[in-house]
Amino acid sequence: MPWDLKSDRPIYIQLIEEIQLRIFSGEYPPGSKLPSVRDIAQEASVNPNTMQRALSKLEEDGLVITHRTSGRTITEDVEMIKRAKNKLAVQQIIAFIEKMQQMGFEKKETLALINKMLEEMEI
Amino acid sequence: MPWDLKSDRPIYIQLIEEIQLRIFSGEYPPGSKLPSVRDIAQEASVNPNTMQRALSKLEEDGLVITHRTSGRTITEDVEMIKRAKNKLAVQQIIAFIEKMQQMGFEKKETLALINKMLEEMEI
DNA sequence: ACTATTGTATTAAGGCCTTAATACAATAGT
DNA sequence: ACTATTGTATTAAGGCCTTAATACAATAGT
Known part of the structure; x- marks a missing residue:
């Protein structure tokens, strides 16, 4: 998996x-x-400092656990991961719909468009 | 309409x-x-400089026209606006679907989720 | 003709982000 | 016991963004 960072x-x-x-x-x-x-x-x-900064935040959120001298692991709390995942998904959907609405697309239009594109993407 | 800028x-x-x-x-x-x-x-x-920067870019893209001493107007090229709008919509949809896929949601799941949320948002 | 308004340009300062170079404490692994 | 590896902290430099203060050219509007 590439990291694909933008500027x-x-x-x-x-x-x-x-x-x-x-x-x-x-x-x-x-x-x-x-x-x-x-x-x-x-x-x-x-830079390691930059990555360190990101990892510290993830630890703060509880997704990652730091073991002082043996590195970091992902949390074993599966429920917590699920909750965070669903929360992000909902946020993504809301943000997406709101942006489309701001552009002038009604909810129905948005749904129709996304349906059409999903069909095209299957090919 | 508020501007709602984030940091x-x-x-x-x-x-x-x-x-x-x-x-x-x-x-x-x-x-x-x-x-x-x-x-x-x-x-x-x-700051006016910051806004100037944004407007210059919009002019570069052709959406806005600058009249040296009488201000700026939105382009009258309706077709062009429509094209840009559709292009952005498609980009939004693709970005959204890809992000959901990266999170582990299949296209069908994404569609189901968005359907459900749209229903809830109607209330 | 005058004046206010328009876009534009310049310079300096400060802030946050990122990189780079180092160093240190703690301990897993041998 | 030693050593390599781990996370962590610090300092300095450079870059881009943003603000602020000014100034100028062009012209619409009077």
């Missing part, structure tokens, strides 16, 4: 989001070990 | 997006006059 937003925020996605999708399973700050920073081509 | 992304980019939305939704109709840089900057509570 229009702070990198550390994008790192937080990317790691969250990996946790939610199961790419980083509950209880599994994360690479060390230095390693994962190199993977993402960012 | 996690450059303001000038958020200004560009907000003005685009207003054009697409018809709040700023084709051919209509925009407030002066100074005025609209004050509306949005940003």
Whole structure:
């Protein structure tokens, strides 16, 4: 999985989001070990300090647990991961719908459009 | 309409997006006059330089036309506005679906979820 | 003809982000 | 017991963004 960081937003925020996605999708399973700050920073081509910043935030949120000298692991609290995942999903959907509404698309139009595109994307 | 700027992304980019939305939704109709840089900057509570930067970009994209001493107007090219609007809508949808997929939601699940939320939001 | 208004340009300062270079404490693993 | 590895902290530099203060050219409106 590439990291695909963009320059229009702070990198550390994008790192937080990317790691969250990996946790939610199961790419980083509950209880599994994360690479060390230095390693994962190199993977993402960012400075260790920047990665450290992202990881600290994830720990604050409870998704990641830090073991002082043996690295970090993903939380084993599956329910908690599920809750966070659903919360983010709802936020995504609301933000998406609101943006479409701001652009002038009614809810029905939005739904029709997304249906059409999903069909096209299947091909 | 409030401007609602956040601090996690450059303001000038958020200004560009907000003005685009207003054009697409018809709040700023084709051919209509925009407030002066100074005025609209004050509306949005940003520095005139920052607003100027956003407006320059919008002009570059062709959505806004600058009249050296009489201010700026929205383009009268309705087709062009429509094209830009649809392009943005498609981008939004794709980005949304991809993010949901990255989180582990299948397309069908995403569709079901959004359907459910739209129903709830009607109430 | 005058004047206010328009967009535009410049310079300086401060803030946050990012990188880079180092260093240190704690301990897992041998 | 030693050593490599871990997270953590600090300092300095540079970059982009934003604000602030000014100034100027062009012209619409009177």
